[in-house]
Amino acid sequence: MKKIFLILALVITTVSLAQTPEKMSYQAIVRNTDGNLLSEKTVGMQISVLKSTSSGTAIYIETHSVTTNVNGLVTLEIGMGSVVTGDFSVINWGDDKYFIKTETDLEGASNYTISGTSQLLSVPYAFHAKTAGNLKNYKIGDFAHGGVVFWVDETGQHGLVCSKENQSTSVKWFAGTFGKTLAKGNGLYAGKTNNTIIIMSTYAVVGDNGDSYAARLCNELVVSENNNQFGDWYLPSEYELSLMYQNKAEINTTSTANGGENLINDVYWSSTEDSDNTALGFNFSDGQESSILKSFQNRVRAIRSF
Known part of the structure; x- marks a missing residue:
């Protein structure tokens, strides 16, 4: 039986901020050992938000069961999974550095064997705005x-x-x-x-x-x-x-x-x-x-x- 694996090295940097608060979108590609896309296959994923460092404390953890599309692409929304611990909506994004850790079970369960961690390189503005005391109005040219x-x-x-x-x-x-x-x-x-x-x-x-x-x-x-x-x-x-x-x-x-x-x-x-x-x-x-x-x-x- 062929082993299967998740391509993380590049695409983990494509975590992007959603326009509505309380969630962020995440995408990744899955391939088999021959380099072929793993199409229409259910995988299990656990998402953790780590504080301060890439090996820091997990202040929020959730799980997802997602299915790859015909091109081997999985898409999910961080903040909308099954909560293991923590509260995504109360994270104070402005007080520290934060990292997203993903763990994956390629057979669709919770035996996570593949992991990767990536820093959020900008504060999620829509999230931080909820905890900011004074919101600034911006204009073109600022x-x-x-x-x-x-x-x-x-x-x-x-x-x-x-x-x-x-x-x-x-x-x-x-x-x-x-x-x-x-x-x-x-x-x-x-x-x-x-x-x-x-x-x-x-x-x-x-x-x-x-x-x-x-x-x-x-x-x-x-x-x-x-x-x-x-x-x-x-x-x-x-x-x-x-x-x-x-x-x-x-x-x-x-x-x-x-x-x-x-x-x-x-x-x-x-x-x-x-x-x-x-x-x-x-x-x-x-x-x-x-x-x-x-x-x-x-x-x-x-x-x-x-």
Whole structure:
């Protein structure tokens, strides 16, 4: 009987913050020893929130029984499992460092044989806001949350920021092969899901071949600001790029004032796939989108939500 295992080394970094409080989304890929995707198989998972260090005290533990999809992908929401100990809703995310530990039983029970731990590189803002005494309202052009604010919601407390720097002046969209990734999202926060899908699909098809590509550059970006680290960056959707274009002047002014650089009047990659072979690019010289071969080299500017 073939042994089966969970791919954790790369995709564990794709833990992403949900827009509603009380939960976070997590995804991973499962393969067998031949490298084939483990499709439509139920696995058992235990999720622990560790405090202070990667071997720190588990202040919250929950379990899940989840089934991989046809591509070997498992998806779950941390905070929505069967609680073993602790209360996810009362965690004070602003008072320490936190780590997510995952343990997996590949036969679907609770004999966990595979584990991995990853630090949350930015404070979950929606969670921390519940314990903050005074909430600040943000506006377009503010330098906050690791970058430059270019969109805010009606409360002024949540929105999107872009990096103060370009992550690349010339990089391809894919990592060595054409093919459908299903990264079709195009709207507010859609880039976050797209980025995860691109990383997962690429890893499933070609593994970690060391190639640089647009979504990977964003996924691996870590920005330090005022003793905080922000690591949940992603490649914007085409719509999110259009919002950046509308506020290009404010972004450029704030970026350069804080040691960054301007958005260039050139094409930037979006995370929105157009076909098996093409993805949407956005031209910051005239505000026009276009469908471009994934092997072409374009610019990248990462964003994150707060």
